[in-house]
Amino acid sequence: MKITREEVRNVARLARLDLSADEEAAFAADLDQILTYVEMLDELDTGAVEPTAHVVELETPYRDDEVTNQPDADTLLAGAPARDGTHLKVPKIIE
Amino acid sequence: MDLANLTIAEAASKLRRGECSSVELTRAVLARAHAVEPRIHSFLARCDDTAVAAAADADARLARGGDANPLTGIPIALKDVIATRGVPTTAGSRILENFVPPYDATVTARLRTSGAVIVAKANCDEFAMGSSTENSAFAVTCNPWDVGRVPGGSSGGSATAVAAAECLGALGTDTGGSVRLPAAFCGVVGMKPTYGRVSRYGVVAYASSLDQVGPLTRDVRDCALLLGAIAGHDPLDSTSVDTPVPDYAAGLDAGVRGLRIGLPREYFVAGMQPEVERSVRAAVRTLEGLGAAVTEVSLPHTRYGIAAYYLIATAEASSNLARYDGVKYGRRSQGNGGLLEMYRRTRAEGFGREVKRRIMLGTYALSAGYYDAYYLKAQKVRTLIRRDFAAAFERCDVLVTPVAATTAFPIGARTADPLQMYLTDVCTIPVNLAGLPGLSLPCGFDGAGLPIGLQIIGAPFAEETVLRAAHAYEQATEWHRRRPQIGAT
Numbered sequence: 001m002k003i004t005r006e007e008v009r010n011v012a013r014l015a016r017l018d019l020s021a022d023e024e025a026a027f028a029a030d031l032d033q034i035l036t037y038v039e040m041l042d043e044l045d046t047g048a049v050e051p052t053a054h055v056v057e058l059e060t061p062y063r064d065d066e067v068t069n070q071p072d073a074d075t076l077l078a079g080a081p082a083r084d085g086t087h088l089k090v091p092k093i094i095e
Numbered sequence: 096m097d098l099a100n101l102t103i104a105e106a107a108s109k110l111r112r113g114e115c116s117s118v119e120l121t122r123a124v125l126a127r128a129h130a131v132e133p134r135i136h137s138f139l140a141r142c143d144d145t146a147v148a149a150a151a152d153a154d155a156r157l158a159r160g161g162d163a164n165p166l167t168g169i170p171i172a173l174k175d176v177i178a179t180r181g182v183p184t185t186a187g188s189r190i191l192e193n194f195v196p197p198y199d200a201t202v203t204a205r206l207r208t209s210g211a212v213i214v215a216k217a218n219c220d221e222f223a224m225g226s227s228t229e230n231s232a233f234a235v236t237c238n239p240w241d242v243g244r245v246p247g248g249s250s251g252g253s254a255t256a257v258a259a260a261e262c263l264g265a266l267g268t269d270t271g272g273s274v275r276l277p278a279a280f281c282g283v284v285g286m287k288p289t290y291g292r293v294s295r296y297g298v299v300a301y302a303s304s305l306d307q308v309g310p311l312t313r314d315v316r317d318c319a320l321l322l323g324a325i326a327g328h329d330p331l332d333s334t335s336v337d338t339p340v341p342d343y344a345a346g347l348d349a350g351v352r353g354l355r356i357g358l359p360r361e362y363f364v365a366g367m368q369p370e371v372e373r374s375v376r377a378a379v380r381t382l383e384g385l386g387a388a389v390t391e392v393s394l395p396h397t398r399y400g401i402a403a404y405y406l407i408a409t410a411e412a413s414s415n416l417a418r419y420d421g422v423k424y425g426r427r428s429q430g431n432g433g434l435l436e437m438y439r440r441t442r443a444e445g446f447g448r449e450v451k452r453r454i455m456l457g458t459y460a461l462s463a464g465y466y467d468a469y470y471l472k473a474q475k476v477r478t479l480i481r482r483d484f485a486a487a488f489e490r491c492d493v494l495v496t497p498v499a500a501t502t503a504f505p506i507g508a509r510t511a512d513p514l515q516m517y518l519t520d521v522c523t524i525p526v527n528l529a530g531l532p533g534l535s536l537p538c539g540f541d542g543a544g545l546p547i548g549l550q551i552i553g554a555p556f557a558e559e560t561v562l563r564a565a566h567a568y569e570q571a572t573e574w575h576r577r578r579p580q581i582g583a584t
Contacts, residue, residue, distance in 0.1 A: 003459070007459075008455070011455050011458050011459045011462065012455065014458050014462060015413060015417075015442075015454050015455060015458040016417075016420065016435070016438040016439050016442055017439060017442050017443055017446075017451060017454065017455070018439040018440055018442075018443035019443070019451075023451075027451070027452060027455055030452055030513055031452075031455060031456060031459065033513070033514055034405060034456060034513070034514060034517075035456075035459075037401075037402060037514055038402040038405065038406055038469070038473075040398075040399060040402055041399060041402050041403065041406075041472050041473060041476050042472075043399075044396070044399065044475075044476055044479065046472060046475035046476065046478075046479070049475040049478050049479060050475070050478055051471055051474030051475045051477070051478060052474050052475075052477040052478045052481060052528075053304065053474065054304055054334070055290050055291075055304065055481065055528075055529060055530030055555075056290055056291045056334065056336055056530060056555075058291075058333070058334060058336075060333065061330070061333050063330065072197075075197045076197055077423075078195075078197065079193070079194060079195060079197075079423075079424040079425070080423060080424065081421060081422075081424075081425075081426075081427035082427070088422055088423055090422055090434055090437070091430075091432065091433050091434045091436070091437045092433050092434065093433065093434045095433075
């Protein structure tokens, strides 16, 4: 196996995903199959090849630091799962 | 006369001659949707009331005269990854099933400014991840040519809505083929513009270096019109390119005399459905008959495209989907645990299987110890694929290929094996990796009456050339006039 159950659990932890035992086993098998497939990239000698991060040549565009939108917290927070005025409420972070 | 069967260009002409109103046109497509939705399920949120109101506004605007915008009064559907103010935008996912955007995507705003009438949000694979629209959390969209078959994906609902005349045009998004493949499977025109041609602001991000919004339409002229309505630099999208937008419809009739067409041999894969190969090669002969010059070319790194894509796209997706955490919007799981547990359970409950699979794969490819072997390696292979295309475009003006190795497959046929589903995209993925414009249009039907798509690929920002070649082929054939018979509900 290219990927162990332990590694699957670790990846799930990094990705903030709870997995059931069945899902762990299924994803281990799926990732194993896919990682085996992508090994074909090793056939290619890319030592002297630059990676492509973006297909278009772009420079970071800048603008003046001016507020251009209307403040509208109520509209933006209307979909919040839990709210207290202009604050978002979340479960406890620190004991 | 069934107004729903008009093209955008035909409708625009009738609207200006007063032969019909936008309200009549809009009511015609809404009635059509009412009749066929139980069979094909193109749509998630439907906007009947606001659409009729927008149509009335369009009629008033047309009555004032002088309106040259071809999209005024035209009913359009938007894939449900495109933000629409006040209308639910779910990305086909339970994690956003209650999400109502407080703003419009730039493409939405541009269509509204044009006077287009937004009729519905189209179903799609969850977070645009899929090739069949079977990964939507809410519905399976059925191919109107055979409701037991997939429409392709991920923009399946956008394609079926156009094919079934539930709108006159639609927008989808294309990251690995998700506009071109459903267009091919549903017998309509679908285009992915050059990366950076159309703004991604307000479009739910899947893979930010690959995603592009693209039009789906009944014919190539309509595609040119709809592309022109949405293309152009957007200060809100720092990856959008500041080059002028030509009048894409202006040069359509220039023909293909002297056009240099390349046929990449690697795209005629072993195991292709014979009718697909025959139709594509016959289409090439038609283009030759119209004056194009055809040569075989080689894109030697084609076969590595899927592997590179499923590392790059999933890595980018794992980052883009980190925002769905239950804090600011969307679904939040209930429970008494702390913050981290809330994140883990919200995402476990809200994401479907394929989305989780891709997040896992992408997270792994970026993780310490594996980044160089997987993500960085894939980015280097991406460079090799780009170089293949650049070399081909030194000798050719366009490349012509199949869109897929087969016609539409039955619902459920490829869901058991993720890799088998991924292989569906072998002809479309490299175009996204290279950021090139690509268009799919019908070039025939197989023995079961299922549409076959022809792909035309251009050099960066050469959409006009791609559209011109597509239009010449289309006008020399009758495929674009065929309509699916959906049958009584």
